[in-house]
Amino acid sequence: MELTTWIVSVVVILAIYIWLQRPDPRLPPSPVRALPIVGHILSMSRDTRSQLRAWRHCCGDIYSLYMGNTLVVVLNGYDLIKEALVTRADIFSDRPSLFVDMASGLPKLGILFSNGAVWKEQRSVSLSILRSFGMGKNVLAEKIQEEIDCYMEVLADLKGECTDIEVFTSISISNIICSILLGQRFDYEDKTFQDLIHKSRDLVSEQEAVSLINFFPWLNFLPGDLFKAKKLRVSYVSLINMFSDVLNEKKHFSDSNDVSNFIYAYINKRNQKIQSGISTSLDDQNLVKTMCDLFGAGTETTSTTIYWCILYILNHQKVQDKVYDEIKNKVGTFRTPTIHDKSQLTYLNAVIMETQRLASIAPVALPHQCSEEVTLKGFTIPKGTMILPNLDSVLHDKDTWGEDAMSFRPERFIDNDGKLKNPEQFIQFGIGPRACLGESLAMMELFLFLSNMFQRFQFLPPNPCSIPPLAYKTGVVVSPLGYEVRVVKRI
Numbered sequence: 001m002e003l004t005t006w007i008v009s010v011v012v013i014l015a016i017y018i019w020l021q022r023p024d025p026r027l028p029p030s031p032v033r034a035l036p037i038v039g040h041i042l043s044m045s046r047d048t049r050s051q052l053r054a055w056r057h058c059c060g061d062i063y064s065l066y067m068g069n070t071l072v073v074v075l076n077g078y079d080l081i082k083e084a085l086v087t088r089a090d091i092f093s094d095r096p097s098l099f100v101d102m103a104s105g106l107p108k109l110g111i112l113f114s115n116g117a118v119w120k121e122q123r124s125v126s127l128s129i130l131r132s133f134g135m136g137k138n139v140l141a142e143k144i145q146e147e148i149d150c151y152m153e154v155l156a157d158l159k160g161e162c163t164d165i166e167v168f169t170s171i172s173i174s175n176i177i178c179s180i181l182l183g184q185r186f187d188y189e190d191k192t193f194q195d196l197i198h199k200s201r202d203l204v205s206e207q208e209a210v211s212l213i214n215f216f217p218w219l220n221f222l223p224g225d226l227f228k229a230k231k232l233r234v235s236y237v238s239l240i241n242m243f244s245d246v247l248n249e250k251k252h253f254s255d256s257n258d259v260s261n262f263i264y265a266y267i268n269k270r271n272q273k274i275q276s277g278i279s280t281s282l283d284d285q286n287l288v289k290t291m292c293d294l295f296g297a298g299t300e301t302t303s304t305t306i307y308w309c310i311l312y313i314l315n316h317q318k319v320q321d322k323v324y325d326e327i328k329n330k331v332g333t334f335r336t337p338t339i340h341d342k343s344q345l346t347y348l349n350a351v352i353m354e355t356q357r358l359a360s361i362a363p364v365a366l367p368h369q370c371s372e373e374v375t376l377k378g379f380t381i382p383k384g385t386m387i388l389p390n391l392d393s394v395l396h397d398k399d400t401w402g403e404d405a406m407s408f409r410p411e412r413f414i415d416n417d418g419k420l421k422n423p424e425q426f427i428q429f430g431i432g433p434r435a436c437l438g439e440s441l442a443m444m445e446l447f448l449f450l451s452n453m454f455q456r457f458q459f460l461p462p463n464p465c466s467i468p469p470l471a472y473k474t475g476v477v478v479s480p481l482g483y484e485v486r487v488v489k490r491i
């Protein structure tokens with residue numbers, strides 16, 4: 001073929017390709033033109049949250065991105081997110097298929113990544129079990145308090161030395177979930193427990209690297225493990241196997257009257273349904289996957305919030321003084337705070353809420369997916385589109401929180417009568433039917449841990465001239481860059 005023919009062919013093919021790739025005016029706008037094959041991936045900075053904020057400035061509350069060939073629509077601002085996730089929840093409540101779920105070997109089971117009837121049943125049964133644990137005798141509060149006593153000993157053993165408290169805070173929170181799921185807490189030195197912790201931390205830390213495989217599945221077949229897919233699969237499968245082993249051990253001892261842990265309560269619900277002739281998805285595989293979901297979703301989130309709170313306190317010592325004064329006046333120092341003190345400790349509650357708002361640890365929640373074509377704000381969103389609700393855009397919105405939205409000011413959650421405010425825009429747990437299932441448990445954990453911590457200890461920077469900066473790393477949850485703190489005993 002002659003050179004001219006080659007050049008003409010290439011130009012024609014390119015022209016057709018560009019024409020086919022032209023922006024569809026019915027779709028939400030894109031901030032910049034998508035590149036062939038990679039889409040917007042190369043335009044995305046490492047700090048995704050700042051990038052999404054910048055794109056909202058240029059495109060408005062709704063915009064489209066292409067991750068490879070996958071269309072992703074980002075929703076910003078309270079009104080729009082509420083319209084999608086609450087008003088039109090029937091269309092916006094599915095989850096897309098993600099690599100991490102496939103890697104578990106039990107895809108589309110459990111709660112986090114399931115859809116339709118399976119999701120509805122697993123979620124409502126799990127929620128009702130957790131609620132029953134939080135009522136009356138309040139098994140949850142008891143289990144949390146038991147764990148806090150051990151955590152306090154660990155803090156006291158530090159004897160005011162500079163330490164990074166991240167890992168043992170996370171271990172302690174994991175232990176609460178274990179105690180709820182299995183009915184037993186572990187010694188921090190226990191081999192099985194340490195294995196469980198390592199596997200689940202791998203799952204969290206490798207997710208960012210693995211996320212590219214969601215958009216370019218062929219990366220999974222490359223030799224080596226550049227995208228950590230193999231490591232993640234091994235960790236996930238062994239986590240599933242560990243929970244399966246525990247289930248197999250426990251289910252032989254379950255009796256119909258004992259519903260003191262999640263496994264027994266779930267088996268009990270299953271038996272009731274079967275005996276009543278109701279068809280059900282409550283089976284062993286769904287139970288194991290649900291346990292993994294609760295363990296994974298319930299550990300890093302809460303412990304990272306505590307880690308953030310201490311970092312904010314190091315940067316705002318006056319807030320710490322005020323929290324301590326409140327605890328001293330309302331609870332005293334002769335007994336530990338309990339869940340019954342929650343309504344009395346308004347300022348501490350405000351500090352927790354302000355930490356959650358400003359840290360915004362799950363900035364884009366978990367991805368949703370449209371189950372059918374839908375029109376939103378005049379734009380068409382095709383069936384199957386991945387949806388990212390940008391919770392950051394609500395939690396940091398100056399129109400709601402004022403010009404100082406990016407400052408740590410717990411007083412914004414207290415009204416003129418000294419009462420706690422709970423604005424509807426405070427949506428760090430998401431909104432709608434897919435909102436966080438562990439909200440009550442998380443709020444109970446945060447209150448009990450932090451009230452006990454601030455009553456017994458003062459948190460100080462390594463030295464007064466070097467206060468750790470409010471720097472963060474992005475990932476499945478946004479967490480502070482590691483920092484050290486001196487934990488000094490008060491009582």
Ligand code: HEM
Binds near residue numbers: 113298301431434435
């Ligand atoms: C401060 C702590 C926590 C925060 C900030 C948080 C935040 C969130 C967010 C933003 C979502 C996604 C909502 C959406 O997709 O629209 C979510 C989902 C979920 N969370 Fe949490 N969470 C926390 C603690 C917990 C705890 C302690 C548990 C369980 C014990 C838990 C279990 C779940 C589950 C199972 C889902 C999936 C719900 C579904 O797909 O139906 N979370 N969480």
